Amino acid sequence: MTQPLPHVVIVGGGFAGLWAARALRTAPVRITLLDRGNHHLFQPLLYQVATAGLSAPDIAAPLRQILRRQENVEVRMATVSRIDADARQVEIEDATGGQRLDFDYLMLASGVTHDYFGNEQWAAHAPGLKTLDDALDLRRKLLLAFERAEAETDPDERDAWLSFAIIGGGPTGVELAGTLSEIARHTLSGEFRNIDPARARVRLVEAGPRVLSSFPDDLSRKARAQLEKLGVEVHTGVPVEEITAEGYRRGEEFVRARTVVWAAGVAASPLAQCLGVPLDRAGRVKVQPDLSVPGHPCIFVAGDLAAIDRADGRPVPGVAPAAKQMGRHVARTILARLDGREGTHFRYRDYGNLATIGRMAAVVDLGAWRFSGMLAWWFWLLAHLFFLVGFRNRIVVLLNWSVAYWTHQRAARIILGGDDRSDTK
Amino acid sequence: MTQPLPHVVIVGGGFAGLWAARALRTAPVRITLLDRGNHHLFQPLLYQVATAGLSAPDIAAPLRQILRRQENVEVRMATVSRIDADARQVEIEDATGGQRLDFDYLMLASGVTHDYFGNEQWAAHAPGLKTLDDALDLRRKLLLAFERAEAETDPDERDAWLSFAIIGGGPTGVELAGTLSEIARHTLSGEFRNIDPARARVRLVEAGPRVLSSFPDDLSRKARAQLEKLGVEVHTGVPVEEITAEGYRRGEEFVRARTVVWAAGVAASPLAQCLGVPLDRAGRVKVQPDLSVPGHPCIFVAGDLAAIDRADGRPVPGVAPAAKQMGRHVARTILARLDGREGTHFRYRDYGNLATIGRMAAVVDLGAWRFSGMLAWWFWLLAHLFFLVGFRNRIVVLLNWSVAYWTHQRAARIILGGDDRSDTK
Numbered sequence: 001m002t003q004p005l006p007h008v009v010i011v012g013g014g015f016a017g018l019w020a021a022r023a024l025r026t027a028p029v030r031i032t033l034l035d036r037g038n039h040h041l042f043q044p045l046l047y048q049v050a051t052a053g054l055s056a057p058d059i060a061a062p063l064r065q066i067l068r069r070q071e072n073v074e075v076r077m078a079t080v081s082r083i084d085a086d087a088r089q090v091e092i093e094d095a096t097g098g099q100r101l102d103f104d105y106l107m108l109a110s111g112v113t114h115d116y117f118g119n120e121q122w123a124a125h126a127p128g129l130k131t132l133d134d135a136l137d138l139r140r141k142l143l144l145a146f147e148r149a150e151a152e153t154d155p156d157e158r159d160a161w162l163s164f165a166i167i168g169g170g171p172t173g174v175e176l177a178g179t180l181s182e183i184a185r186h187t188l189s190g191e192f193r194n195i196d197p198a199r200a201r202v203r204l205v206e207a208g209p210r211v212l213s214s215f216p217d218d219l220s221r222k223a224r225a226q227l228e229k230l231g232v233e234v235h236t237g238v239p240v241e242e243i244t245a246e247g248y249r250r251g252e253e254f255v256r257a258r259t260v261v262w263a264a265g266v267a268a269s270p271l272a273q274c275l276g277v278p279l280d281r282a283g284r285v286k287v288q289p290d291l292s293v294p295g296h297p298c299i300f301v302a303g304d305l306a307a308i309d310r311a312d313g314r315p316v317p318g319v320a321p322a323a324k325q326m327g328r329h330v331a332r333t334i335l336a337r338l339d340g341r342e343g344t345h346f347r348y349r350d351y352g353n354l355a356t357i358g359r360m361a362a363v364v365d366l367g368a369w370r371f372s373g374m375l376a377w378w379f380w381l382l383a384h385l386f387f388l389v390g391f392r393n394r395i396v397v398l399l400n401w402s403v404a405y406w407t408h409q410r411a412a413r414i415i416l417g418g419d420d421r422s423d424t425k
Numbered sequence: 426m427t428q429p430l431p432h433v434v435i436v437g438g439g440f441a442g443l444w445a446a447r448a449l450r451t452a453p454v455r456i457t458l459l460d461r462g463n464h465h466l467f468q469p470l471l472y473q474v475a476t477a478g479l480s481a482p483d484i485a486a487p488l489r490q491i492l493r494r495q496e497n498v499e500v501r502m503a504t505v506s507r508i509d510a511d512a513r514q515v516e517i518e519d520a521t522g523g524q525r526l527d528f529d530y531l532m533l534a535s536g537v538t539h540d541y542f543g544n545e546q547w548a549a550h551a552p553g554l555k556t557l558d559d560a561l562d563l564r565r566k567l568l569l570a571f572e573r574a575e576a577e578t579d580p581d582e583r584d585a586w587l588s589f590a591i592i593g594g595g596p597t598g599v600e601l602a603g604t605l606s607e608i609a610r611h612t613l614s615g616e617f618r619n620i621d622p623a624r625a626r627v628r629l630v631e632a633g634p635r636v637l638s639s640f641p642d643d644l645s646r647k648a649r650a651q652l653e654k655l656g657v658e659v660h661t662g663v664p665v666e667e668i669t670a671e672g673y674r675r676g677e678e679f680v681r682a683r684t685v686v687w688a689a690g691v692a693a694s695p696l697a698q699c700l701g702v703p704l705d706r707a708g709r710v711k712v713q714p715d716l717s718v719p720g721h722p723c724i725f726v727a728g729d730l731a732a733i734d735r736a737d738g739r740p741v742p743g744v745a746p747a748a749k750q751m752g753r754h755v756a757r758t759i760l761a762r763l764d765g766r767e768g769t770h771f772r773y774r775d776y777g778n779l780a781t782i783g784r785m786a787a788v789v790d791l792g793a794w795r796f797s798g799m800l801a802w803w804f805w806l807l808a809h810l811f812f813l814v815g816f817r818n819r820i821v822v823l824l825n826w827s828v829a830y831w832t833h834q835r836a837a838r839i840i841l842g843g844d845d846r847s848d849t850k
Binding site: 038052055056057058062068069074078094096132133136144147148150151152188190191192193392395409411412413414415416 | 462463464480481482483485487489490493494499500501502503519520521557558561568569572573575576577578613615616617618817820821824825828834836837838839840841842
């Protein structure tokens with residue numbers, strides 16, 4: 001009888017989880033990868049599903065398919081309800097009921113969700129964008145707003161349906177605002193008989209002093225200028241204090257907008273609280289330099305859920321490259337431990353920071369080299385195509401983008417979930 | 426002051442409605458095209474969305490986009506709640522409320538939905554396939570069944586989750602059964618650790634004596650042989666008498682099957698009843714030879730909702746070419762009336778009958794020329810690509826099919842609507 005292989009449980013099939021599992025492909029371990037859904041999602045392009053440029057399957061691939069040749073992995077579609085760090089057990093739930101899994105190593109990479117800073121009642125009026133289902137709901141909401149405006153006979157109501165607000169000037173907010181403005185001004189041009197979609201107002205509202213605050217000042221300014229050129233009204237410096245079905249209040253002003261999107265705050269997956277260790281303000285786990293959890297050297301946290309600083313004191317950003325690096329680092333640490341060695345400290349390699357804004361508009365910060373506009377947009381586009389998982393997905397996305405570029409059309413302007421339209425009321 | 430243009434109201438943006446609207450593009454009329462959804466659907470490929478081969482937007486295009494250059498059309502996303510044939514009014518409802526529209530000509534092309542022959546309680550256990558939302562629900566149900574089987578520890582339950590039944594041996598049932606068998610035997614191969622998906626049983630149940638009964642006898646037999654070669658168990662001659670969450674009863678036998686799909690009956694859109702004219706057993710309108718409604722020469726019915734016989738007494742089939750021909754014929758009749766002429770009788774031009782079964786398996790009946798197998802499959806494939814609306818859609822579908830052909834993979838194996846998995850219980 002040989003001894004059973006050490007069991008590595010990975011929670012979350014995002015960039016951190018998937019890259020960790022892959023990095024352990026030749027390791028003498030058995031791996032269980034747990035995810036609520038059945039797919040790995042290429043989150044950087046999620047806003048394009050929401051804005052009808054891509055289909056959901058274009059940016060996602062089944063985890064089982066990606067990992068089917070890796071025989072030491074078992075993929076399970078389940079939610080994790082509890083973690084018992086001392087007993088080294090996770091409690092999972094799926095359609096067959098609940099179950100406890102013992103683990104020798106645990107990597108928690110369940111990510112973040114949107115946060116309304118204590119104003120959970122805003123969620124009903126200003127949905128966020130984290131999952132494919134969020135993206136399809138948002139697509140539906142955006143497309144139905146124009147339908148509703150077309151059907152309205154009252155001019156004030158019509159204007160309210162043609163008024164869109166994106167709350168939060170980070171990368172997601174900027175992408176959504178720029179793309180939505182393009183849709184209104186170009187894609188829908190000539191399709192309506194009672195409204196001119198180009199009259200739609202798209203407001204991007206940021207509480208801080210500038211958009212894309214993770215970028216240097218000059219690129220923030222360029223991003224703002226590019227947004228304004230695309231027709232977006234950018235409002236910075238004053239936070240939103242109230243969101244209702246009618247619009248939002250910002251300082252003294254109440255702005256009517258039937259469609260408000262939340263792209264402002266993130267909160268960590270509540271699972272982090274099970275660990276009983278210090279969390280940062282957003283609920284992320286303050287990990288040790290090797291990404292393990294204080295007091296539990298066999299439990300690691302990676303991806304957006306991990307709070308860790310770089311050598312210069314700035315935090316490691318919640319972006320895909322950081323998540324992949326963390327996932328691989330945890331895998332290396334587990335391999336080292338299995339060999340009786342100590343793991344090393346995680347060091348984030350910053351390859352640069354990209355954000356797209358809209359057609360031919362983007363900003364790129366590669367440290368020494370910063371640029372914006374058309375060149376930055378091509379750079380963003382090629383980088384994202386390159387990193388997209390799956391050969392087919394790359395070709396389909398490239399094709400959809402090419403058609404969108406030449407025709408201003410968007411491939412996925414299909415309203416789904418359509419039998420009950422009561423939510424447009 | 427010129428006289429207002431005659432108002433043509435078209436209900437339904439399917440093949441009949443869209444082709445009628447297009448055929449009236451130079452006519453001195455104003456057209457209102459009403460549809461519940463925002464898109465035209467290429468229904469012949471709907472089963473491929475359900476079986477995860479294509480994305481929803483691949484087989485649909487926004488009606489507004491298709492018709493945006495045709496200035497005499499207004500597209501409205503609304504449901505029709507009532508038709509007052511004598512007053513020449515339709516009552517519509519959208520998110521802004523209800524409204525009455527006067528018409529000079531009306532074409533009703535609201536299609537058919539599935540029918541459970543009075544057993545509406547079966548709908549919960551055996552969903553049908555008519556809309557994109559149906560297709561996404563079915564995709565989810567099929568993919569979750571394998572997930573559920575993988576998670577089950579009880580062998581009987583596991584078998585029940587690996588047992589699939591398609592009720593109805595028409596083209597949709599045959600397509601679904603053949604494709605599902607391919608998914609189980611090839612696509613999912615090697616992806617699960619606790620089950621062998623190839624052990625899944627796919628049963629196709631037809632009450633009549635043969636599958637594809639609209640085809641000649643020899644092609645029916647060939648279709649059955651091809652299905653069996655793909656691994657489908659074909660059961661004919663005995664109707665299903667009961668469907669529950671556990672399976673179905675057929676004669677003396679209760680077959681356990683957690684996933685049952687309804688592809689058996691169609692019933693006409695209930696709007697037909699508003700007309701107060703004779704309907705056939707399925708609720709379709711028995712139209713006059715010019716497709717008008719008895720007693721209402723300015724009201725026409727086209728597409729699947731119209732019941733009309735060919736010269737040889739056989740009914741015109743409910744297929745896309747017939748719907749297009751009817752739509753164009755109604756347009757021509759309206760043009761003739763505007764010119765003070767009488768319309769002609771509708772004559773269905775039968776270009777043949779195709780049905781696909783699965784990989785390299787199909788049957789084609791072109792009257793004098795009948796064939797099956799690989800050649801028929803290529804013929805089906807090219808014909809469907811050719812008729813798909815939109816250049817982009819054709820390329821994406823071709824690409825998805827090519828990848829599926831070479832790799833056995835399917836592009837859209839993404840479970841959506843995933844936060845609540847209670848429906849798998």
